[in-house]
Amino acid sequence: MRALRPLMRLVDRFETRGVYVPGEDNRPLSPWRDFGWLIAVWLVTVGVFVIFFALAA
Secondary structure, three states: OHHHHHHHHHHHHHHHHOOOOHHHOOOOOOHHHHHHHHHHHHHHHHHHHHHHHHHHO
């Protein structure tokens, strides 16, 4: 449980900044709206691996 404290502080900080919208808990899941930053990070990571292995070859 101790390991989750930094994560919970981060979540609380995002909620106080207004990222969390209380009335939108029942809306349908949209991958680009809800996980767009995660998809973008994954695409950048894949691109870095491709460039790394292209330069190593």
